[in-house]
Amino acid sequence: MNYTKIKNKDGSIKFDVVLKGEEFRKYFDEVVAYKIGEVEVKGFRKGHTPKDIAIAYVDKDKAFTEAAEKAVRISLKKITVENNLTLVTPPEVKLLEDKENLHYEVTVVALPEVILGDFKKDVALSNEIFYKELENISVADEEIQKAVEWLINSRKEFKEEAKKNETILTDEMAQKIGDFKTAHDLKESIKEGIEAEKKIREADKNRARIIDTLISKTLFDLPDMLINKTMENLKNDLKNSLESGKIDYSEYIKKNYESEKKLEESLKKQAEKELRAHLVLEAVAKELDIKVEDNEIEEEMNKIFIKQPEVARKNINLQQLKDFSYGTIKNRKIFKALENIKI
Structure with a gap:
């Protein structure tokens, strides 16, 4: 696999990736072999149809698509590891015309190096x-x-x-x-x-x-796409909060911001600050070797769980609770470590 890396003006990164024909052929052959095993032909048990007969029943276009998806997924994972990238949005993949190789472009938005x-x-x-x-x-x-x-x-x-x-x-x-x-x-x-x-x-x-x-x-630098996505999340949270309080969104904007554009400008600044704060704290956690143990997460989850009403407990998403507990403990430890720094 060969690839080139280009950093776009909006902070996203584009990779131009080429898998040589023989390299991609391995993925294609694997998919075809699997599909041959799934072919059902009258007179033969499933998986026992002779290869030269079963091959005629395999949809080559579908096999190519599946092989390409697998090749892109595996090669992109390798690229992100080699470049130490943590992706924050789904990659945008575009297959390019190439008769001999698997050639694709992929645009990703990753957390910046701090x-x-x-x-x-x-x-x-x-x-x-x-x-x-x-x-x-x-x-x-x-x-x-x-x-x-x-x-x-x-x-x-x-x-x-x-x-x-x-x-x-x-x-x-x-x-x-x-x-x-x-x-x-x-x-x-x-x-x-x-x-x-x-x-x-x-x-x-x-x-x-x-x-x-x-x-x-x-x-x-923060990718614009990341800032905009965070801003949209803040905006949606605001709308939901206003809706639950039975407050009209348009009236709220007129009263507090004059226009939606000014609201978005304010939310964009907030989004950027929140992102920067999160990323620098993550960097501090790495610098100070902050760790969160499984038993600490479990204890925190239990504390939160017990405080919830019986009815609410049934609807708790345990994975979300676990993630929240992990973040709470981690931030607590980060600030405790920071507050102990003395001259």
Whole structure:
């Protein structure tokens, strides 16, 4: 097999592939041999018809098509391995006129090669900011009181009492709300909850900074076809979300984007950022040798499965759940490793 490689302007890759006649003949002969074995001729048992008789019953055009499909599939797999390509869309194959050989062109869209820059120092600086912010986290009395007021007003049995006592939390109220002996215990729990939320927000901010750092340190081209496909997926997700919320798509665009073109421009930017983030994190996982074990996936799947209502469990796609669990664990490990990088 011989082939040439051409990188297109849109980021896709075209291969011009030639399998010499004798090489392709092997595929063709294999298909014909199989079909001969499947021929049924009156007077002979299936698979026992003499070859010189059975051959007349084999459709040569169909045999050629099947042989070509097999040859393309196997040769393309070899090409992708040799070029270290991960295809993200089905290949577009075109057979070319050639009386002696199997000659075809194939256009593929593959994930770009991502070579990480020197990111550890900048990530460490981001982590330093993060840990300082964690140390400075505090919860003001006003925040606790606001949460208390919301909690009291959200429960019918407390509304009348709240009006009389100006939303003063009593021990009796605390005991009715949960496993608390006093109002002080409940307030401490609220304080811990607010503090935990603030820590999560700071962690999210740090992760966003880290991703921006990784993207800025890693230059690579994204195929237009990949960006457009991701954009279309985002657009479809938006439409489904609006539909489930009974919100008119056209009205939503007018209110938020003025035109569908502006919506698509926004989604395209989002798609590109999401793709770059995903690819750099995958590169980091490889760089830091992040691995996910089968028992970890199984444990994560069980956690998610148990939380689902009995009715919903019957409709769960286990492969999708497995893929989701794998991705969740992998990202968790990637960020944990990144957040542990220090100067």
